[in-house]
Amino acid sequence: MASKAKAKLSLVFLLFSLVLLLSNLALATHDPERRDDEGNPEGPKRRLKECMRQCDRREGQEQPSCRRQCRERYQREREEQEHGGRGRGEERESNDSDEGSEREQEQGQQESGHPYLFEDQHFTARARSQHGRLRVLQKFTERSNLLRGIENYRLSILEADPQILVIPNHLDAERLLFVARGRGTISLVHQDRRESFNLQRGDVLRVPAGTTSYMINRDNNEKLVIAKLLQPVGVPGEFQPFFGPGGEDPESFYRAFSTEILESALNTRRDKLQRLFGQQRQGIIIKASEEQIRSMSHREEGGRSWPFGGESRGPFNLLNKRPSQSNQYGQLHEVDARDYRQLQDLDVAISFANITQGSMEAPFYNSRATKISVVVEGEGYFEMACPHLSSSESGGQGKSSPSYRRVSGRLRRGTVLVVPAGHPIVRVASSNQNLELLCFEINARDNEKYPLAGRRNIMNQLEKEAKELAFGVPAREVEEIFRQQEEDFFFRGPGQQQQEGGRGDA
């Protein structure tokens, strides 16, 4: 095909190309950062430094956003390294072992990681100003495919300084609010009227999708902290806020219409419109004067009259409800659709656990509900048994049943923990602080909490024969142990001083 001369030329071209090609290859193979990625957690850190250095060269105004991007990328990379490592390294063979259980879900999870705990770096700031911030948790399925059962739920947390207004907006999502801290007033705008409700710690309120609402922190000193469960109605798993009032920041959605449309729709000259939709530049969370706050604070407590006036859509206070479980080690407050009718079509229940310092919750599982918990206050840790994550190695070759991986982690303010249906879980408060947990329970209808220890634990309900056959020890031994713990649902925690005699030498 090629004449001798041509071939010679080709050869030269060839070799030059090859030098290029192979030097690239060599670089690729020997790139020290790449090696870090695989074997060494320092890779992302090094890239973070480099990224930051490049930000320094940008103009002053651009620097903060440049740095934020660096940090976000860093977090993502760390996440991937932690949780995604196994997917790449694992051998298919070990997954298809004779247990035959479905190991495919494990993909993207590492031996040392799990997808159930979310911390600061899993949130993104949707709004941030000097007066507060609104943070949204990443999509659950972005974290792990194992969480796809709750993929159409999102979580966000609003923190606002005293005397603040959050600008009126609507979302393409249902909102379920829980007031974790502070005192606010929320206003819901309907076509023909407006409802305003004062909010206090423990209040639960549903804001229907598409309802324009705004909120103030009416306290002079305390922050307002609100946790929200969101259920998008337009694009599954995604939502956006829509600001009518606004200007440049927040941008008013009116600005998306052409001037001709706005002139006709509002029957107003364009110069006036430009002024109206051009002034706001302070962002979503803005400072109000004491006087403005006072006049927007809801005077009458009309919203409280509910549930006697069944029509009101005001808040329900979870903490004022008698706890369903209570002893010296902790309290559990629960609200479901029977208490607060607006939870019905969301199929969500809400609970609030306050575990006394040094105490623990009983190990238990939810029969149907998947729990999304937010740590409102305090510190502690949890342990959970997960068969979906268990690795085949932990079971022997000859075993025919699943094994359970212990999933655990530290809990502290702002941490989010997902507990899937059926999974045994235990949560423990630190020895010096109460642990307060807010839980949204998805798929709440007919859900039951089954305790695995304590006076009413379900093991006590097994027949004598089932006990001895299942445990392989005399039924008497089984019974003795499962009756030892006489408390209900909240117990003295591990490492705490022992009063009864059961554990003399521990």
Added chain:
Amino acid sequence: MASKAKAKLSLVFLLFSLVLLLSNLALATHDPERRDDEGNPEGPKRRLKECMRQCDRREGQEQPSCRRQCRERYQREREEQEHGGRGRGEERESNDSDEGSEREQEQGQQESGHPYLFEDQHFTARARSQHGRLRVLQKFTERSNLLRGIENYRLSILEADPQILVIPNHLDAERLLFVARGRGTISLVHQDRRESFNLQRGDVLRVPAGTTSYMINRDNNEKLVIAKLLQPVGVPGEFQPFFGPGGEDPESFYRAFSTEILESALNTRRDKLQRLFGQQRQGIIIKASEEQIRSMSHREEGGRSWPFGGESRGPFNLLNKRPSQSNQYGQLHEVDARDYRQLQDLDVAISFANITQGSMEAPFYNSRATKISVVVEGEGYFEMACPHLSSSESGGQGKSSPSYRRVSGRLRRGTVLVVPAGHPIVRVASSNQNLELLCFEINARDNEKYPLAGRRNIMNQLEKEAKELAFGVPAREVEEIFRQQEEDFFFRGPGQQQQEGGRGDA
């Protein structure tokens, strides 16, 4: 590893291989069509020409279908270029900017394109004959992942000439019919009886999944045009018609059974069966005689007696219902599950807007429902504000809130427009023709329409303080503007003569 001689041989082999390899690379890089694909809209067009040329070489009979394939491929490629361009070209960095809003949905959308408007080329003909055609809109998720909230709904449009029968069939989908034009009769076949209903413009009828039905255009002159919303019950997002009666075209599904089975099931000899299932070759939409049409036209208007006889499953006429909004600029008719009980489990409402020529609808949004609109008659255009599509560039670096992209397009007969929940939208009629829009509203339960201009616009419900804080201008200015438009829901359109004094110089 390799001896000297071997190495020499290898080298020769090597170099030849390289020549091949690199010439391929060179080709790949310089392929003129590939460059077209990326930078130049002419790529698909060139391929269309080439494709057509190849069709010319085929036998006469094959040419039409060959050409159709060419055109369809061309359209797909154009679509991809238009809507898919951005996904490739965009920089991840700009997506992960500090707004933190979810830009991933944008994938597959281009700055200049959007996935909400569907035109002729987005339909496929499922049936086509000289007497009419049945066209089905592409799957919404084929267009964009942003439409996955309605992915289990499909839309089809039937057009049939006068005196036509559409052959009996059932679908593995729920059907909701709207008669846009003409006069027909539909028959629903049950196990023990048959129901027939005359249909006229404005009629809404649900045909349950699996119900065998057939339809005639009983008019002597006018076309029958029916828009259908389909909700598949077998394979999500997919459906097929099942023709029992038929032969070769439409193929009868009886023909899929073996002769032995048919002989036993129908207790009939195979020669008779072959005749029965072998004659029909005219397609799905066939001409009937005047006499046949007359005798299939439903004599009594029994279906009309509904809703007093609550048992009837006959049609409900949307246009005969009093409009919920009406003035000189337009009318809005609405029907939901309270009017027509069969909409309940579909969770769909239907509305019909007639916007007078030169007029416009108020900008508004639906709180929960996603609207699928079909332009039944007339011309006009729409504008919509979309935060899911907005690009990060349109917001400044320091901004903390979402921005809204203006999505707009021309509306004309047969155009389909999707308006997601929460999105502000405005629709305007052309100056010389009324604009008639049929809307299927998915996710209709508890949906509210919130007007953003006009006498009852929700901005009027904000507190004085909220107005001045949110817009950053005195409350009085806000109020003045939002009270200027005194009409409700339908207004004089842009560019039309002004009667009031508000816009002297516009």
Added chain:
Amino acid sequence: MASKAKAKLSLVFLLFSLVLLLSNLALATHDPERRDDEGNPEGPKRRLKECMRQCDRREGQEQPSCRRQCRERYQREREEQEHGGRGRGEERESNDSDEGSEREQEQGQQESGHPYLFEDQHFTARARSQHGRLRVLQKFTERSNLLRGIENYRLSILEADPQILVIPNHLDAERLLFVARGRGTISLVHQDRRESFNLQRGDVLRVPAGTTSYMINRDNNEKLVIAKLLQPVGVPGEFQPFFGPGGEDPESFYRAFSTEILESALNTRRDKLQRLFGQQRQGIIIKASEEQIRSMSHREEGGRSWPFGGESRGPFNLLNKRPSQSNQYGQLHEVDARDYRQLQDLDVAISFANITQGSMEAPFYNSRATKISVVVEGEGYFEMACPHLSSSESGGQGKSSPSYRRVSGRLRRGTVLVVPAGHPIVRVASSNQNLELLCFEINARDNEKYPLAGRRNIMNQLEKEAKELAFGVPAREVEEIFRQQEEDFFFRGPGQQQQEGGRGDA
């Protein structure tokens, strides 16, 4: 860039690299197994042999599980080859033909294969012991995307020897049990009580998600066989059993908690706990003594009193219900939410068909429900008409309507058959054995069975004009044929002796 010396060195390095590179390429291209994969069904078989050979080298104890893995991988590969072949080989052009029907679903299906029939190799053993086994059917979507409408349903089959206990456990899935054979007792453990029900052939029982239950085979001789439909509540399409009682095998989930936690929760010393959770090594299905079985058998038939005591959640016997269809050729028993209220929220109905040897069911279709059938006893075959699978080739170029592919296969004990909504199906018993089929009907609300032959077939309901126009033959001929079969729903099968005169020469 590179000095002469360096270049020379580079060249050497280059060439060596190339030798490596190209020899790899060569290997890749000429790998005989790879070629087998594409063109030759022997590829997987060869790999099976090689895999088995490698097992031989392992230690004795590991060999069985190693071999099982080999066989499973082989089956998977064969499956892929059979069903996935077409997707790769097919030409896009033929799919986008002028029929315009949605051929994309076909992906992963081959001309000769279909995704509706499941046999032994599509099950995986979740538990296996010398006393029985629990097998779970693969996920439906693993088989074909066409089955995604039932992707959140799973099927499992338990077989247990006489005098066996299945160890107490709960699932993160709803369970619907059907007793295909034998006599058992099931116990459901609630927080404050235990319910026990004796089970016999034909019993249907719902076990709510998360309910701890255990079961015995209380018969001294007969196997207990139970088919279960599962609906996961945590991870869609996935479920796992949770064993509280247990030890090493089944592993108790208590073992996933740290010792400190268990000590506190159970208020018991670690040595006692280690004993409690360390003894069981016999697996999930264990032998009980005659005495243990006797004492766990439910004495009173309290569960039977239902439905008069509406509160009981005991079993409902499907076979004791009067058949809805019955003649000498077969019987059909049906139960839905009206009979057994616990089916309501699952939206499932259950039916049981007993087709007499040599007989057949009428061809029919379900209007809304997708059927998952399990052959309980006997042999036979089925034929089904499927437009979703039909290939464009079977229709002519000029045709505008869908074509139906005949999907067929043999039915024998343990075979699972999926029949999608709307699809005409016929099932035939072999000439020497009755064919017994259990059917779970998903999406059961408002479902109707429409017979396509026999006395009440829906073709008889068409108007005279519709018949003659649709079939293209005189209405009289259509009527004659569709009235020939005088039986209802069950008929004499193909090839059986003829009594009436209709088919003299067949």
